[in-house]
Amino acid sequence: MHQTIEKCYISVNVQKADFDINSEIKTIKSNKIIGGIANFTGVVRNSGVEKEELVSLELEHYPGMTEKAIMLICEDAQKRWNLNSIRVIHRVGRLFTGDNIVLVITASAHRKEAFNSAEFIMDFLKSRAPIWKKEHYETHSSWVKNKEVDELILNDW
Amino acid sequence: MKILYFSWLREKIGVPYEELEVRSETVNDLINELIKNDHKYELAFEDIKSIRVAVDHKIIQDFNVSIKNAREVAFFPPMTGG
Numbered sequence: 001m002h003q004t005i006e007k008c009y010i011s012v013n014v015q016k017a018d019f020d021i022n023s024e025i026k027t028i029k030s031n032k033i034i035g036g037i038a039n040f041t042g043v044v045r046n047s048g049v050e051k052e053e054l055v056s057l058e059l060e061h062y063p064g065m066t067e068k069a070i071m072l073i074c075e076d077a078q079k080r081w082n083l084n085s086i087r088v089i090h091r092v093g094r095l096f097t098g099d100n101i102v103l104v105i106t107a108s109a110h111r112k113e114a115f116n117s118a119e120f121i122m123d124f125l126k127s128r129a130p131i132w133k134k135e136h137y138e139t140h141s142s143w144v145k146n147k148e149v150d151e152l153i154l155n156d157w
Numbered sequence: 158m159k160i161l162y163f164s165w166l167r168e169k170i171g172v173p174y175e176e177l178e179v180r181s182e183t184v185n186d187l188i189n190e191l192i193k194n195d196h197k198y199e200l201a202f203e204d205i206k207s208i209r210v211a212v213d214h215k216i217i218q219d220f221n222v223s224i225k226n227a228r229e230v231a232f233f234p235p236m237t238g239g
Contacts, residue, residue, distance in 0.1 A: 042239055060163055060164060060167075061163075061238075062161070062163060062211070062214075062231060062233070064214060065211060065214040065231070068214055069214070069216075090238065101239075102238075102239055122239055125238045125239040126236075126237070126238055126239040127235065127236050127237075127238070128216070128236065128238075129236060129238035129239070130163070130211065130216075130231075130233065130236055130238070131236055131237065131238035131239075132163055132164035132233065132234065132236065132237055133237045133238075134164070143164055143165050143234070143237075144237045145235075145237070146234070146235035146236065146237050151235075
């Protein structure tokens with residue numbers, strides 16, 4: 001799903017496949033007025049909460065809504081900052097330790113707008129994108145609980 | 158109306174979605190209507206504070222919002238994206 005609002009190109013994908021950060025950045029750089037690019041990659045980790053090693057992480061989502069919900073977050077970011085480009089890729093399905101989960105790239109003429117908008121988008125993805133994580137261990141599985149702080153930090157924006 | 162369930166709500170109810178003829182006019186009514194139908198809904202909706210709702214792909218805060226013209230209502234726990 002993609003659209004251009006006031007010269008800001010926004011592109012959102014929810015997919016099983018991995019992504020290539022370099023090629024995504026290369027695409028964004030083709031716009032010559034960009035002066036700064038911020039990118040964040042979320043990766044599957046062993047939380048260390050459980051005694052066992054994480055076997056896999058399963059990401060369930062709401063097909064039909066997820067891309068729309070992420071696009072709304074990007075539109076909000078576009079209103080708040082002067083951006084030339086926003087790229088979000090969120091992976092779903094079964095992932096393993098070290099796998100990429102999410103990519104957020106924001107590009108602007110200046111660094112502050114890129115940094116801040118990327119953080120804003122990540123904060124809202126946590127609790128406003130209809131995605132649910134389930135951790136699978138050797139002997140059991142459990143749904144990841146949302147953190148109250150993730151909801152509270154949204155009030156800071 | 159298509160009613161969808163995600164995450165542990167889906168597991169408790171046992172299906173990812175169902176097409177039901179509903180009489181309810183609000184989300185609250187719908188929850189009560191489901192609970193009357195089968196005990197499994199009572200268990201799933203036990204902790205109502207941990208339930209989030211989307212009506213036609215829009216997250217709603219007020220469970221008294223009208224669903225008269227809604228095509229899709231989704232129930233799920235707090236999201237854990239990112």
